[in-house]
Ligand SMILES: [Zn+2]
């Protein structure tokens with residue numbers, strides 16, 4: 377029995393055919409991607425995640441843009457924008473903005489760097505599993521690409537009233553987007569799941585949880 | 598090939614929602630925990646339809662004040678001008694940036710509205726057990742999940758405009774209450790799309806449905 381998976385989109389059981397490097401397999405019934413095989417599943421995503429983490433620090437530390445009007449200057453950073461929103465009576469919106477632009481990308485990249493370093497040696501320790509799960513959630517709420525477009529629209533709106541100049545933070549955000557997009561393509565969570573040492577059933581029973589049984593003929597068991 | 602497609606549910610198996618590993622449930626009514634990653638196992642997302650409906654209705658309720666209330670208020674030369682989302686689109690259009698006006702119109706108005714209509718349609722089709730067009734509805738569900746974050750655009754526009762234009766007493770921009778409702782619409786529709794289990798679109802068999 378080769379690799380059998382259930383499609384995450386429609387639950388159809390299917391044998392995975394041998395997939396060529398850089399290939400992907402789609403479910404024949406619903407079209408959801410069921411497997412991908414990046415050329416290099418650990419080292420290349422690790423390099424990309426480290427580069428993205430450095431770029432994220434620069435993007436957050438440097439001003440996004442500078443505004444000048446009749447001799448007065450103002451500039452803002454990513455978190456500076458959230459801070460002004462907070463002070464202007466919008467703490468919930470400010471928290472959401474800070475989370476989607478700085479906190480979630482930071483959590484995602486820190487977790488990715490940690491789990492990829494840990495997954496370099498197979499079997500990876502079991503704690504890599506929860507980190508990977510958390511990283512996927514953080515990724516879903518990390519929206520630097522939407523933020524960049526939002527900043528560009530804001531720049532055009534303000535350009536009528538004052539002179540606006542893009543800063544290093546804005547260009548770093550652009551670079552960050554490219555790195556994150558490449559990372560998303562190059563990283564296959566399945567490659568890490570395959571390396572993870574399984575949860576110790578004894579430990580789960582100790583915490584009073586029932587553990588699922590092994591399906592008949594399960595190739596992974 | 599049988600007429601009923603062989604799904605994990607038909608074989609009495611559960612695919613882990615986190616790592617995808619197939620398991621046999623620990624017992625009836627209680628699937629237990631994945632032996633690879635330790636996640637709680639569910640045949641289908643628990644209460645998928647109810648929570649998706651609840652989140653979508655809450656988002657629809659927020660949609661009206663999100664568009665009626667100002668997202669920004671501009672104070673310049675002693676007068677203050679409120680700015681709603683659609684007002685901002687008109688402003689961009691009249692100042693000649695019609696491509697940006699179109700982007701904001703699509704991201705802030707048409708995508709949230711389209712998402713709510715699409716979610717309602719998907720939910721109704723699941724509840725009526727509509728047959729046919731599953732692939733099309735699947736593509737719609739994927740599209741709803743993919744475009745979701747882009748509706749956050751206007752929240753960022755407001756944030757960075759407010760952050761930059763603080764030149765008292767000359768000119769300043771304050772956020773309005775509309776931005777809070779608008780952010781709520783985006784977050785609620787994103788959560789709704791996430792809580793809708795696409796496998797329910799395909800479940801035909803009473804066995805599948807019972808396990809849902
Ligand atoms: Zn499928």
Ligand SMILES: [Zn+2]
Pocket residue numbers: 613614615616617618631632633634635636
């Ligand atoms: Zn699992």
